[in-house]
Amino acid sequence: MAAKPGLGKTASLRILERMLVIRRFEESLVEMSGEKLFKSHYHLYIGQEATAAAVVESLRPDDKLTTTHRNHGHVLARGAEPGRAYAEILGRATGLNGGRGGTLHMSDPDRGFLATSSVVGGCIGLALGGAYAQQRRGKGGVSVAFFGDGSLEEGISFESMNIAALWKLPAVFICENNGAGATGSSKGGFPSSLISAPRLAGIAESLAISSKQVDGRDVDAVHAAVSAGVARCRSGKGPVFVECITERWEGSKPMWPELSTGITDVSMAWDAGQVPVKFREWHTHQDPILLFVRKLLRKKLVTREAIVKVDREVRARDATARRFAVSSPMPHGKTALQRVFA
Amino acid sequence: MRKITYSQAFVEGLDYCMRKMRNFSLVGNEVMGLGPHRVHLERIWKTYPDRVRFPPTSEAAFSALAAGAAMSGEHVFCHLGAASFSFLSMTSIANEAATAHYASGGKIKVPVVFHMLHGLRIGGGTQHSVSPQAMYWNVPGLQIVLPSCARDAKGLVATAGLSENPTVMFTHDLLIGLEGEVPEKDYEIPFGKADIKRRGKDVTLVATSWMVQVSLEAAKILADEGIDVEVVDPRTLVPFDKKTLIASVAKTGRLVVADETHLSCGVTAEISAIVAEEAFQYLKAPILRVARPDVPTPFSRPLEDFITPTKEKIADAVRRVMRKP
Numbered sequence: 001m002a003a004k005p006g007l008g009k010t011a012s013l014r015i016l017e018r019m020l021v022i023r024r025f026e027e028s029l030v031e032m033s034g035e036k037l038f039k040s041h042y043h044l045y046i047g048q049e050a051t052a053a054a055v056v057e058s059l060r061p062d063d064k065l066t067t068t069h070r071n072h073g074h075v076l077a078r079g080a081e082p083g084r085a086y087a088e089i090l091g092r093a094t095g096l097n098g099g100r101g102g103t104l105h106m107s108d109p110d111r112g113f114l115a116t117s118s119v120v121g122g123c124i125g126l127a128l129g130g131a132y133a134q135q136r137r138g139k140g141g142v143s144v145a146f147f148g149d150g151s152l153e154e155g156i157s158f159e160s161m162n163i164a165a166l167w168k169l170p171a172v173f174i175c176e177n178n179g180a181g182a183t184g185s186s187k188g189g190f191p192s193s194l195i196s197a198p199r200l201a202g203i204a205e206s207l208a209i210s211s212k213q214v215d216g217r218d219v220d221a222v223h224a225a226v227s228a229g230v231a232r233c234r235s236g237k238g239p240v241f242v243e244c245i246t247e248r249w250e251g252s253k254p255m256w257p258e259l260s261t262g263i264t265d266v267s268m269a270w271d272a273g274q275v276p277v278k279f280r281e282w283h284t285h286q287d288p289i290l291l292f293v294r295k296l297l298r299k300k301l302v303t304r305e306a307i308v309k310v311d312r313e314v315r316a317r318d319a320t321a322r323r324f325a326v327s328s329p330m331p332h333g334k335t336a337l338q339r340v341f342a
Numbered sequence: 343m344r345k346i347t348y349s350q351a352f353v354e355g356l357d358y359c360m361r362k363m364r365n366f367s368l369v370g371n372e373v374m375g376l377g378p379h380r381v382h383l384e385r386i387w388k389t390y391p392d393r394v395r396f397p398p399t400s401e402a403a404f405s406a407l408a409a410g411a412a413m414s415g416e417h418v419f420c421h422l423g424a425a426s427f428s429f430l431s432m433t434s435i436a437n438e439a440a441t442a443h444y445a446s447g448g449k450i451k452v453p454v455v456f457h458m459l460h461g462l463r464i465g466g467g468t469q470h471s472v473s474p475q476a477m478y479w480n481v482p483g484l485q486i487v488l489p490s491c492a493r494d495a496k497g498l499v500a501t502a503g504l505s506e507n508p509t510v511m512f513t514h515d516l517l518i519g520l521e522g523e524v525p526e527k528d529y530e531i532p533f534g535k536a537d538i539k540r541r542g543k544d545v546t547l548v549a550t551s552w553m554v555q556v557s558l559e560a561a562k563i564l565a566d567e568g569i570d571v572e573v574v575d576p577r578t579l580v581p582f583d584k585k586t587l588i589a590s591v592a593k594t595g596r597l598v599v600a601d602e603t604h605l606s607c608g609v610t611a612e613i614s615a616i617v618a619e620e621a622f623q624y625l626k627a628p629i630l631r632v633a634r635p636d637v638p639t640p641f642s643r644p645l646e647d648f649i650t651p652t653k654e655k656i657a658d659a660v661r662r663v664m665r666k667p
Contacts (some may be wrong), residue, residue, distance in 0.1 A: 010621060033656065037469070095447070096447070097446050098447030098448070100444055100445050100446070101445045101446065101447065105446075106446040107449075109449040109450050110449070112441070114410055114413040114450065115413055115441070115446055115452075117437060117438055117443075119433055119438075121433075122434075122438055124404055125402065125403050125405075125406025125407065125410060125433075125434055126409060126410035126413065126438060128403060128410055129407040129408060129412070129414060129416075130408020130410050130416075131415070132407050132411045132414075132416070133410070133411040133416045136411075136416060137415075140438070143410075143414070155402060156433070156434075159400035159402055159404075160400075160403040161398060162398060162403070163397060163398060163403050163404060166398065184422065205577060239408070276507050305558070306595030339443065339444055339447070339448040340444055340482055340483055341443065341483070341485070342443055342451045342452075
């Protein structure tokens, strides 16, 4: 499969829908956290939706994936049932993992995900194993690791990229560099990455891994780079590394997530009057959903009405999923002793 | 019956897994160490060239590779070298392999074996003498396997390789060249079934791995003194065969536990606790432990000898439990 020149209408709408599914899910999640429906700390993907939604567009059902503590977007983009994902985060018995994983370890093995590690470099090593298995199988499958810039601070990332390159394993390293504009631990926010390399893609390049750096908010840019990379991987030429750069979303800057930029209104894409003054920069230049909608309208691939319709359907499904989770039972305490071994 | 070395028997177990499962592969070289017995592995490399990989010195990554591949449908036997190197793999073993089945709600299986060389091997010093099996026993989700002889090695490797669960397997350096009777045919030894390596009526002596051989030597010395020792080899710490252990203690009323893990929170501590909690009524004397003291392992021979559980130290502990009414 060679890199396609660009995304058509159907694929674009599919990707937009995925992005909206993720956005509505996480907007609801912040509310549910506020309602104390779950008490754990959690990590949002808002602002990075373009990356997951575009990456999965290049994947086959038999491809493998790994993700991190910031996994909601990846799991949902791959088609996980939002109701079961909510249930997992709420610790319900109906969750994707029966409530044993929670937000930090949510995984959908039925859609190719390996275990979700919250040790930031863990997913890179596991994805290496997925790539090893794919190479042994010999059917052109790939293994994708979604990880943040901070994962590259752990030595396993270097070790894994080295082995992937040495053995020409079909590993697709998707580095979501969401560090731009991050507050950092020293100022009371999330840790921001502390890496000496001026370009993260340069770390992979030093191991002779084919690398690209793209704007992680730009669906077309991510898709072009990843589809070419995946095609390269499938043809047996070894691993690829794509650094997708995004700005740190305002709501993820404090230690506890906040919906600081409000509930997304797709009409902000065409009606500047809807954009609140306070976060004009975000809504105008950062929000990948609004950026993509503006582009689709500019290219006349879709109409405003079609976008509003997709969003309305996504929101309706989200409400149903939310109700499913909230009305789901909790697991019995004693089942904690089960399923230690297969 | 024919006699072969532990290393030859171990390789026969690996060969069985190779023949039995096309998706079984070996990651990590020198499974039987860098000594003369390494040659037995050549048979595997030559017969299955596509199924043996020699990774770089990247313990964290290649053990994660093994775990991730296992989650993707492969069976992987991953050799880590000296057990102290496994600390570099700890995240892949303890954080990933051990937890994946549980945290996924039972959806993910991790059929991987992490094999390492452990124990006081004479001159290994601080970083080539480690016996971390008790540390791994503190990681729920891992099976722990310790063959003590050639015959067990062959059958336990087979069971570990075929298992659907992550397994940590320890070979003692001093066992590698040890000869013993080993059947030619293929066989698997079930996990969680202790083996009574010597029957006796006076004292139960529990040991694993190389300590089984040392305990059998101690039992010989004691037999000459009229003390009849029963040597129980659990063979796997997880799952642990409490039944055989307690039945033996019920018969003898006395327990000595010998092990190379450190005294505090070591293998001897857990086995003693099991008996103290569940078989106290049978005990005629306090439980005694012969373990490695809580110090790093020194290089110099008299220093290393001082901390090594030997047949003399074990025999002495048995005499002491015999003297106590």
